[in-house]
Structures are given as C-alpha cells and as structure tokens.
Amino acid sequence: MIDTYCWQAIDRIPGYMSRLECEWLAGIAATVNSWTELGAYCGRSMLCVGLHLPKKATLQVVDISLGTVSRAGQTLFTTFVELRQKRPDLNIVLARMDSVAAAELLKDSEVVFVDANHNYENVVNDITAWRSKCRILCGHDWNQKEWPTVVRAVRRCVPNVSNPTGSIWVAPTTRDLR
Ligand SMILES: C[S@@+](CC[C@H](N)C(=O)[O-])C[C@H]1O[C@@H](n2cnc3c(N)ncnc32)[C@H](O)[C@@H]1O
Numbered sequence: 001m002i003d004t005y006c007w008q009a010i011d012r013i014p015g016y017m018s019r020l021e022c023e024w025l026a027g028i029a030a031t032v033n034s035w036t037e038l039g040a041y042c043g044r045s046m047l048c049v050g051l052h053l054p055k056k057a058t059l060q061v062v063d064i065s066l067g068t069v070s071r072a073g074q075t076l077f078t079t080f081v082e083l084r085q086k087r088p089d090l091n092i093v094l095a096r097m098d099s100v101a102a103a104e105l106l107k108d109s110e111v112v113f114v115d116a117n118h119n120y121e122n123v124v125n126d127i128t129a130w131r132s133k134c135r136i137l138c139g140h141d142w143n144q145k146e147w148p149t150v151v152r153a154v155r156r157c158v159p160n161v162s163n164p165t166g167s168i169w170v171a172p173t174t175r176d177l178r
Contacts, residue, residue, distance in 0.1 A: 001023070002048070006026075006051045009086070010022060010047055013043055013074055013079055014041075014042050015041050015042055015045065016041070016044070016140065018166050021165060021166040021167070021168055024164055024166070025045055025048050025113075025168075026048055026049070028136070029048075029050075029052040030052045033053075033054060033057045033110060034057060034059075034107070034109040034111070035053060035058070035060070035109060035110065035111045035112075035113065036060040036061075036062070036109040036111065036112045036113065036133075037049065037059075038062050038102070038114050039099065039115040039116030039117070040062070040063045040076050040115075041076065042068060043078075043079025043080060043083070044079075045113070045115065046061050046083065050087055050090060051083070051086065051087065053087075055089050056089050056090070056091065057090055058090070058093070058107070059091070060092075060093040060102075060106050060107065061080070061093065061095065062095045062098075062099050062102040062116070063076055064096065064097065064099075065096070066080075066094070066096050077094075080092070080094050099117070099126050100125050100126060103133060107133075110135045111134060111135070111137075111138065112131075112136075112137050113139060113140070114126045114137070114138070114140070115140040115141070118147055120152055123139075123149065123150055123157075124157055127158065128157065134173055136171075136172060136173070137158065137170070137172075138168060138169060138170035139169050139170075142154065142161075142163050143167045150169075154169050158171040159171075160172065
C-alpha cells in the first residue's frame with residue numbers, strides 16, 4: 001500500500017501511470033533488490049518504484065531525454081534529484097541513452113519495466129535486448145485499442161504474459177537473480 005507521504009510526492013509528477021498501476025509497481029518493488037525502467041518521461045513511475053524498493057537496492061533508469069518539460073516544470077532530472085534526496089541509500093543509475101544500447105552497458109536486474117518507444121519494432125527490440133537480463137519482465141500500455149503495437153510485440157516475444165492490473169503486462173523469465 002502506498003502511504004499518504006508517498007502519494008503526495010508521486011501525484012506531483014505528471015505521467016501515464018494510474019494510481020492502480022502505481023500500487024502494483026510499489027508492491028513488486030518492495031520485494032526485489034534491483035529494478036530497471038526503460039522510458040521514464042518525467043519520472044512518475046521511477047519515483048513510485050524508488051520510494052518502495054528495499055534499503056540499498058539498485059534502480060537503473062534509461063531514457064533518451066532527461067528534460068522533457070511538463071506540468072509544473074517537472075523533468076526526469078528534477079524528479080531524480082528529489083528521489084536522491086528522499087532515498088540516499090539507493091544505488092540509482094540514470095542513463096541518458098537508447099534503451100537497447102543500455103542493455104550492453106547496464107547490469108542485470110531482477111525486474112525490467114519496458115515503457116520506452118511504443119512502436120512495434122522498438123518494443124520487440126527492447127524485450128529481445130533485456131529478457132535474458134532479468135527475472136521479471138514487465139511493462140506498460142497493454143491496451144489493444146490504444147497501443148496495438150505494444151500488445152502485438154509483447155505477444156510475439158513473450159509466451160506467458162499476464163495483465164495483473166490496468167495496462168501492466170508481466171511475464172516471468174527463466175533467470176533466477178535472487
Ligand atoms: C510513455 S513515456 C514513459 C512514462 C513513464 N514510465 C511514466 O511513468 O510516466 C516513454 C518515454 O520513453 C522515452 N523513450 C522513447 N524512445 C526511447 C528509447 N529508444 N530509449 C530510451 N527511452 C526512450 C521517451 O523519452 C519517454 O520519456
């Protein structure tokens with residue numbers, strides 16, 4: 001459960017993650033020691049996850065842009081600074097780079113959350129690059145009407161996909177990183 005203190009911080013960040021989806025992210029984050037997010041926009045889901053990871057966990061965040069200005073002038077970088085202040089214990093890696101290229105440079109991670117470019121080819125490439133580097137592969141915008149490209153790409157790449165809440169998709173991999 002996300003508490004009032006965390007909601008106050010999360011709800012100030014513009015983004016596409018619903019409150020239900022944030023609850024799911026927070027619940028999984030509390031159970032793992034490493035998380036990688038591909039595509040963070042202004043950092044709403046990054047902050048949600050970062051506030052709920054256990055002490056001294058690792059959070060890797062990849063986006064081609066750190067300064068997408070949105071409501072209230074919030075950018076991924078300002079949200080990163082806020083998270084850094086709230087969770088100085090975390091090992092946070094903020095990588096301004098392409099999500100596929102990042103797979104070559106960043107560490108394996110218990111969770112990889114795919115939410116970068118939503119084109120069919122990009123989603124396929126993200127999953128292909130990262131699936132062997134995580135235990136839980138998941139992502140956003142599992143929505144046939146709004147993001148048929150995401151649904152098609154995930155279905156092509158991931159056999160046992162499920163939809164736990166909202167437009168989250170999730171699939172266990174064969175890796176054991178615990
Ligand atoms: C849908 S938004 C992410 C939303 C975010 N997870 C949230 O909770 O608000 C997609 C993000 O992916 C980034 N992006 C697009 N293509 C990318 C790529 N090839 N590599 C890394 N990031 C990319 C965009 O800059 C944008 O910030």
